[in-house]
Amino acid sequence: MSTPTVLRRVAAVRTGDGALVHAVVDGADDAPATVVLAHGWTLAQAAWDDVAALLAPRVADGELRLIRYDQRGHGRSTWGRYADDVAELSIDQLGADLGDLLDQLVPTGPVVLGGHSMGGMTIMCLAAARPELFGDRVGGVALVSTSAGELAPPGETLAERLQVRLAPGLVTTAIAGARAIERLRQLVPPASPRHRKIVRELLYGADATDEMVVAGAEIMHASTVRAFAAFYPALGAHDKRTELAALTGVPVEILVGDSDKLTPLRHSRTMAGALPDARLHVAERTGHMLIQERPHLVADALERLLVAAR
Template sequence: MARKHPPPARHPRGLTAGIVGAVVGLAAAGTAAGVAVSRIAARRVRAVELRPAAELPSGSPEGQLRRADPLGAEARPADRTALVQADDGVLLSVEEIGPGDAPLTVVFVHGYTLSMASWAFQRRALAAELATENGHRPQARLVFYDQRGHGSSGRGAPARSTIEQLAADLGTVLDARAPRGPVVLVGHSMGGMTIMGLAASRPELFGTRVVGAALLSTSSGNLAELSFGLPEMLTRLRAAILPVAAWTMRHRPTFAERTRRVAADLVSAATKALSFGSADVDPALVRYVDAMIAGTPVDVIAEFYPALAGLDETGRLEPLRQVPTLVLTGDRDTMIPKEHSELIVERLTQSGENAAEYIVVPGAGHMVLLEAPDEVSSALTRLLRRVVAGRTANARG
């Protein structure tokens, strides 16, 4: 009788690649949207962002991606572009829309693993809304920039992958591109944390230069305890494996990039589940988020993760009480549940100094700015009107 051989053992490295590939996706999704598609797509997105749209062939996929918003309509081109040098020499990519001498400047700060492209809908809607002064419409200049290591901006030393450094970068952008006049800050996810970091490091700006703020789908701390909507057993597994995945992304980025290509379908599905609240979200939106995140190298993702997981800005919100503030989230956000927004509102209003507006968008997930763009744009417009009305009343008084 022929001897039966046991089935070959699964190669440990293959098993590790599968686990790390899946966890790389989950780790990157920790605060923004999830790891995306292949490195080929990442190179394409980064090449597109670094080239002016006018230089791209109109019929090429690259030209269409750069010129189009998530649903294929024409995007609002920038009136001005600039590079701002951070305090450590990193160059930050900036785009502006609207008159340079507008009486109000609105600065948009994007989230973890994303880019300024995440504001595509708000960029188009608010540019049309604020292009000219008309009745009660405030006139404003819109400023968008890529955070360090993201989009078209440069990378810094790993040790500078902190909220404090991101806050310093935001301050530098303000000093360089809006050195005078009132400013409203709008931040999504890590962008909101960046604004809170600026409030902690430069509180004197709030109530003087910074006259309003919007915090979308963000948190002031305790991110390490998030479950992302996963069952308890998987949450424990994530906690055990995340350090391995983070080490791999930082010290073996080529291997990590390869494993996220292998797990591309899995992590793209995770992007959809973790980023959007609706089960029938337009696939174009999922692909759009995938393409943005694919442009963020895995080692950058890993370098910023500890800063986010260890964040605690709960006790540093006092400067924001001095200005009108919008807090907005989706009621199906499993990345940063609405309880985090509720805590921010509680901290902002506990002294009665600032009646923060709190909006919960039904059916929306973490990428509420893409999933419910009209609601977000309308809320931002109301905030700007509130800011302008308040400043006008103060001037008359």
Template sequence: PTEPGPEQRERPRRRYRDGRWRTGPLRPRRRAVPAPLTVVFCHGYCLTQDSWHFQRAALRGRVRAVYWDQRSHGRSGLGRAGAAGEPVGIDRLGRDLKAVLDALVPEGPVVLAGHSMGGMTVMAFADQYPQYVRERVAGVMLVGTSAGRLGTVTLGLPAVGARALHRVVPGLLRALSTQVDLVERGRRATADLFATVVKRYAFGSYVDPVVARFAERMLESTPIDVVAEFFPAFTQHEKAEALAALEGVPTLVLAGDGDLLTPADHSAAIAEALPDAVLVVVEDAGHLVMMEHPGTVNREMAALLVRAAERAGAPLPDAVRESARGPEDGPARRPKGGPPPGAA
């Protein structure tokens, strides 16, 4: 869905002397109003657009935003490529993002936000459409993501166990994808174990049980055949060189220090490749940092929007500028870059 900013709200209607009703101001504006920012949110693997719940609440009525479910996730279907049996790759997701932008954001400056697989989608998009990035992208937010080397991630396990897991998981998922009904029954029977695994890999600290269950429901809603279909794409994802397309674009790179799926050093590597990027590592946070510490993430997001608006010459509500200076809900450290303009 697309949520309007203050500029897109319904304008007043007035009745003129000829008896006709017209929408808009009595006098035409003499100068064109700069186009407002539109933030497009890309969610992660086995999640949905609902994973941006707290960011959506923070921006509602203030900034125009687009939320979409990536192919095979949430309310989106397989798409023609998936239905035809074409393997899903991150580049395909980058082209999906281009289709979303063409349909819903035909003009004006854009800020691209991606979490985990969504961040990879943004990188693939930038790699394939560098001219679009130069002309339209005013800012980028990469949360808990990676530009490659995911096959080396240990997942918090001893190195030997991690290597064995990386070898076994693809085949195991393929086998399970042929037994969808059995897997779904097994999920229900092992709900408590599943909840424990989610808390281990999604969060780095205690979270409200309502938030934890919210995350569990998103993960549970992803069919096992979709889990299996997408998994190989991550070992093939190598987009370190593609980051060059984002040079000069205001960028926020944010990670949780306890992220076991896309460790913070992967975010540090992205920031190292983008000299103007602001790197924020949130303490006591896991992979779903935007749900675990929404106040911190929202504050940093607002600071990025201030930078993006300045780059694009776009209007930005004072409420967003103020939230960039507001209190955070958890400690964060900045290994490089210092505070962005407008942040405390």
């Protein structure tokens, strides 16, 4: 089967503090609906490639416009006001960035948002800060392998208390020594069996192929030590469990793998409890990288949300 021809352009969205967010826009500007996809921590827009490929025929037919973008400090996007100091960096900032992207690239028409991991948290932050967008402009949301809060260690054991106390210092040290750490990373590239074994055990389920693992490992390896360290405390501080009201007014699909180690099933159940009309899908033998492992499930969820949004 031939690959559909898709109109593509690259856009740079300037945020309120001067950061440039790199986005790829597939499809015509006058398409009847737009899907915007936000990626996770230490990933990039390429993490959505498998889902995008499944949506490509609809994009080529003019039924859909698809936007993928690099989160601040990831991929080709810049740091803005956090270029020199990441102490105040938060997932709320990523929510504001997504709002700027919608204002500039999708000023009109129905929108469906999809977020994987930190990308899902980004959508929650936007909903908390700008609830008027949801139900009016944003007509559906897919939350994939993500969490509304309680990601930081609870501090119940000595090891957890030390982790919480030492985290800020470790972040500072990691950023200061980023060049040295980057050199060490090059000694164990994604092609090495050791690297693939670590990535597979942490992020993937039992059915993941070697090709999936290598592709994901390469995306993460292209990310910087600074992105890894800077967003770690921001993820721990993220808590929108009591600020999901805006999402109750739109269709929501929640997807999670039963083997997800980073945002386990209990996080998705918490969100589903706060959003009683949401649909919860648990994928068997699937890890945190559900968008790679089960892209058909995600594409199908986005299709359902588009029908509802239109």
